[in-house]
Amino acid sequence: MDMNNLLRLFEQHYSFNQEGIRLFHAPGRVNLIGEHIDYxxxxxxxxxxxxxxxxxxxxxxxxxxxxxxxxxxxxxSFSIDELPTSKSDEWTDYALGVxxxxxxxxxxxxxxxxLLVAGNIPNGAGLSSSASLEVVMGYAxxxxxxxxxxxxxxxxxxxxxxxxxxGVNSGIMDQFAVSHGKQDHAIFIDCDSLHYEHVPxxxxxxxxxxxxxxxxxxxxxxxxxERRTQCDEAVVQLKQxxxxxxxxAHLTSxxxxxxxHVLTDRIVCQxxxxxxxxxxxxxxxxxxxxxxxxxxxGELMNASHESLRDLYEVSCEELDVMVQEAxxxxxxxxxxMTGAGFGGCTISLVEQAAVEExxxxxxxxxxxxTGVRPDFYVCDVGDGVMELQWPNN
Ligand code: GLA
Numbered sequence: 001m002d003m004n005n006l007l008r009l010f011e012q013h014y015s016f017n018q019e020g021i022r023l024f025h026a027p028g029r030v031n032l033i034g035e036h037i038d039y040x041x042x043x044x045x046x047x048x049x050x051x052x053x054x055x056x057x058x059x060x061x062x063x064x065x066x067x068x069x070x071x072x073x074x075x076x077s078f079s080i081d082e083l084p085t086s087k088s089d090e091w092t093d094y095a096l097g098v099x100x101x102x103x104x105x106x107x108x109x110x111x112x113x114x115l116l117v118a119g120n121i122p123n124g125a126g127l128s129s130s131a132s133l134e135v136v137m138g139y140a141x142x143x144x145x146x147x148x149x150x151x152x153x154x155x156x157x158x159x160x161x162x163x164x165x166x167g168v169n170s171g172i173m174d175q176f177a178v179s180h181g182k183q184d185h186a187i188f189i190d191c192d193s194l195h196y197e198h199v200p201x202x203x204x205x206x207x208x209x210x211x212x213x214x215x216x217x218x219x220x221x222x223x224x225x226e227r228r229t230q231c232d233e234a235v236v237q238l239k240q241x242x243x244x245x246x247x248x249a250h251l252t253s254x255x256x257x258x259x260x261h262v263l264t265d266r267i268v269c270q271x272x273x274x275x276x277x278x279x280x281x282x283x284x285x286x287x288x289x290x291x292x293x294x295x296x297x298g299e300l301m302n303a304s305h306e307s308l309r310d311l312y313e314v315s316c317e318e319l320d321v322m323v324q325e326a327x328x329x330x331x332x333x334x335x336x337m338t339g340a341g342f343g344g345c346t347i348s349l350v351e352q353a354a355v356e357e358x359x360x361x362x363x364x365x366x367x368x369x370t371g372v373r374p375d376f377y378v379c380d381v382g383d384g385v386m387e388l389q390w391p392n393n
Pocket of ligand 1: 031034035036037038039170171172173174339340341
């Protein structure tokens with residue numbers, strides 16, 4: 001990111017000088033394994049990326065909140081005394097949602113601010129550009145206002161902004177990973193208790209490659225909500241056998257086998273089976289990564305994809321083609337879709353020596369099948385949200 005250019009843009013929008021401008025950054029995230037598990041109260045294993053969102057911010061004296069983005073020409077301004085309380089389907093909803101939730105939490109803005117946002121996370125690719133934007137806003141406002149920042153509370157507040165203000169009913173994983181990320185570590189999160197652990201992500205000799213299908217995730221909101229409802233329904237029915245059950249992911253696979261006869265709807269049963277087995281795969285992955293057993297982790301990635309495709313039915317042709325082509329490369333030891341599904345990205349664990357061949361061959365074959373050119377990123381695991389010093393200071 002060219003910081004001097006961002007400073008120039010900030011000046012163009014807000015004029016005069018560069019004094020007092022502060023700089024913040026929040027990453028995107030990629031989920032290594034544990035898909036559609038967060039809202040089922042189980043374990044997930046995401047990692048923060050080095051791709052992310054930059055925020056330049058400075059308090060002003062006129063009680064206005066002004067929001068500019070390098071992606072959109074229009075500057076949006078609001079009086080902080082009359083902030084909107086509902087969405088407008090603009091990118092500014094993410095900022096306004098966070099400010100609204102801060103107010104509800106007793107942390108209102110006490111002054112106006114001028115902001116400029118820039119990012120390098122591809123939008124709509126399932127790498128959490130929206131969680132990144134929410135978390136960087138919340139962190140910056142709380143820091144400048146002098147409110148104490150608790151990273152878990154920040155993730156929860158950002159999730160509420162997404163659920164209630166933006167209107168997307170997502171789980172806690174994305175905002176949590178963006179808040180708590182740590183360079184070269186994955187984050188093992190228990191999405192029920194919100195206990196977490198940083199796990200060294202050591203993949204010597206291998207690279208994790210993110211493949212963007214460049215298929216925008218169609219239908220994702222309605223299908224996502226439908227999956228959530230089906231999981232809730234499964235819990236209600238399984239209570240006949242386990243009256244205390246609150247979340248699907250609390251069941252072991254043995255308990256699920258014992259109780260699944262009460263799930264008379266085939267689809268609901270499939271969804272529940274994915275959740276129970278995927279949750280176990282996360283625990284197995286954690287153990288494999290701790291022992292440096294990448295081959296086992298790769299197999300678990302493959303099994304995760306099969307389950308998301310066949311049982312949870314959130315894959316799509318583009319994701320399946322990319323995964324299939326990825327696995328055809330000799331140095332690939334695991335490949336799966338990542339994120340909510342219905343488009344977006346795959347991740348593949350690939351021998352370092354095969355990375356170039358991977359990018360060229362998978363890219364060409366994917367384009368031949370789908371007519372769409374994909375993008376690849378070698379995944380560097382970065383830190384969670386933070387304030388940055390200006391590079392020349
Ligand atoms: C989206 C949601 C997350 C999670 C994933 C699927 O990224 O925002 O909360 O449910 O899908 O694992």
